[in-house]
Amino acid sequence: MIASINAPGPGDWTRFAAWLEQAGADALELNIYHVPTRADLSAQQVEQQYLEAVQGVRQATRLPLAVKIGPYFSSLPHFAAELVAAGAEALVLFNRYLEPDVNLEKMCIEPVLVLSTRHELRLPLRWIGVLRDQLSVNLAASSGVQEPEDVVKALAVGADVVMVVGHLLRHGPSALERLLQGVRHWLQEHQMTLEQLRGRLSMSRCGDPALLQRANYMQTVVSYRGH
Numbered sequence: 001m002i003a004s005i006n007a008p009g010p011g012d013w014t015r016f017a018a019w020l021e022q023a024g025a026d027a028l029e030l031n032i033y034h035v036p037t038r039a040d041l042s043a044q045q046v047e048q049q050y051l052e053a054v055q056g057v058r059q060a061t062r063l064p065l066a067v068k069i070g071p072y073f074s075s076l077p078h079f080a081a082e083l084v085a086a087g088a089e090a091l092v093l094f095n096r097y098l099e100p101d102v103n104l105e106k107m108c109i110e111p112v113l114v115l116s117t118r119h120e121l122r123l124p125l126r127w128i129g130v131l132r133d134q135l136s137v138n139l140a141a142s143s144g145v146q147e148p149e150d151v152v153k154a155l156a157v158g159a160d161v162v163m164v165v166g167h168l169l170r171h172g173p174s175a176l177e178r179l180l181q182g183v184r185h186w187l188q189e190h191q192m193t194l195e196q197l198r199g200r201l202s203m204s205r206c207g208d209p210a211l212l213q214r215a216n217y218m219q220t221v222v223s224y225r226g227h
């Protein structure tokens, strides 16, 4: 059982982690959901806060430790490596930050939950593909997984684990069995084992690393055919 923590203040991460270890958790996930809004706080200062939280928890418990982050960093690979150096044994890519909407009738900002779409998987696909060969930690894909093919894609770029939330909220727990069956069927049909599939399209193995970078911008735009 993996306990997922989101703590309000710097010292709270360590306190919560110790409590959860005592309560019997098998592993911890630090869900660092932080939207920096202060103009006087630099990227380096924000990243330092993340690293201190990870270091604090690493020292406070011996449990396996995963860190869940959002996608918005100036140099995600460098920061991911720093998280690993601070003690993260797995990274969950990505947290999905909920954007607030504007209610024009009430003239206010309002939170509205919109579940993810399949298209959102593209973000973790790119970054797992990029990080797979550079970091020797477990990588989990989170965002937009709805079909067995989505799970296969995440494994192909190098995910060790694939996470599903919105799809389960829409369809209930039985959707998991359908995903698993679909992945088994895909592997059989393509005569591949899970080990052969995993990481086959990571940045160093996909044949053209540029495709994971700008996704061949010109070719992609020119191929647009409208509706």
Ligand SMILES: Cc1cc2nc3c(=O)[nH]c(=O)nc-3n(C[C@H](O)[C@H](O)[C@H](O)COP(=O)(O)O)c2cc1C
Pocket (backbone or CB within 6 Å): 004, 006, 031, 068, 094, 095, 096, 115, 116, 117, 142, 143, 144, 145, 163, 164, 165, 166, 167, 169
């Ligand atoms: C109703 C709801 C509650 C969530 N609560 C948490 C949470 O407590 N901790 C967390 O790390 N992520 C939370 N998430 C984010 C999900 O874990 C996941 O990262 C995100 O929904 C993207 O995955 P999906 O596309 O499969 O939904 C929540 C998502 C939803 C829709």
